Amino acid sequence: MPRPTAPHPLAPRKKPGQTRSAATVAAVLEAAARILETEGLEGYTTNAVARRAGISIGSLYQYFPSKEAITKALILRETATLLKDVEAIDVKARGRVGLERLIRVAVAYQLQRPALARILDQEERRLPLDEEVQHAGESLARTVQRCLDAPGLAAVARSPSTAGDLLAIVKGLVDAAGERGERDSTALIARVHRAVFGYLEYTP
Structure with a gap:
């Protein structure tokens, strides 16, 4: 049997399937955008994004494995x-x-x-x-x-x-x-x- 294709390292862990999940992902992306605009790459961390989005770091990692993702x-x-x-x-x-x-x-x-x-x-x-x-x-x-x-x-x-x-x-x-x-x-x-x-x- 062919080996399963490894996921791309920047692929999301899961895609939002419900309205609430989609809202969480949207909040993460907008939080990331605002941090990049105001603080640049220096202040851009997953913890900072989670705080700005109003979610826990664990919730963020449910969707994204890294800040690069x-x-x-x-x-x-x-x-x-x-x-x-x-x-x-x-x-x-x-x-x-x-x-x-x-x-x-x-x-x-x-x-x-x-x-x-x-x-x-x-x-x-x-x-x-x-x-x-x-x-x-x-x-x-x-x-x-x-x-x-x-x-x-x-x-x-x-x-x-x-x-x-x-x-x-x-x-x-x-x-x-x-x-x-x-x-x-x-x-x-x-x-x-x-x-x-x-x-x-x-x-x-």
Whole structure:
């Protein structure tokens, strides 16, 4: 018989099946988010999260084996919100409008809770995350490709790497703005817009 697959080290111990359990997990994640925003990684411990959530440490460990597992669940919670907005982008009419909307969504996500977004970006690079988190990047890449294939952009000269390049431009500029603590969304949107459409319009 094949050996059972070992659980991912950052997988939750159990998933909430009832309303009360779901509320407990939600309280843990929001407590973790607020600690990261106000105290950073230095004050981020399972004991601190449990106290902030108003539960015992034993109750916390029923769901999460470590603070890293909480971080992963928090990353998934935040990216789910981003993906919901991204997947709602309608690119059927004009691909350019779709890209503009994607830029606005990415900037809004970064600047809505900038301290939290900045730390989660760092932790996403550090932790051994699995395909659940990778799904977010794949979904973004598909949206960019749909924009490129839509009317208005379909005729623009591009290479197979164009969608990935555009996604890297958006992510790089937005993440860098978050690292610097920028809060001016209008200025950031304008800079990302210039970079994205400047790339598409460039002809060597």
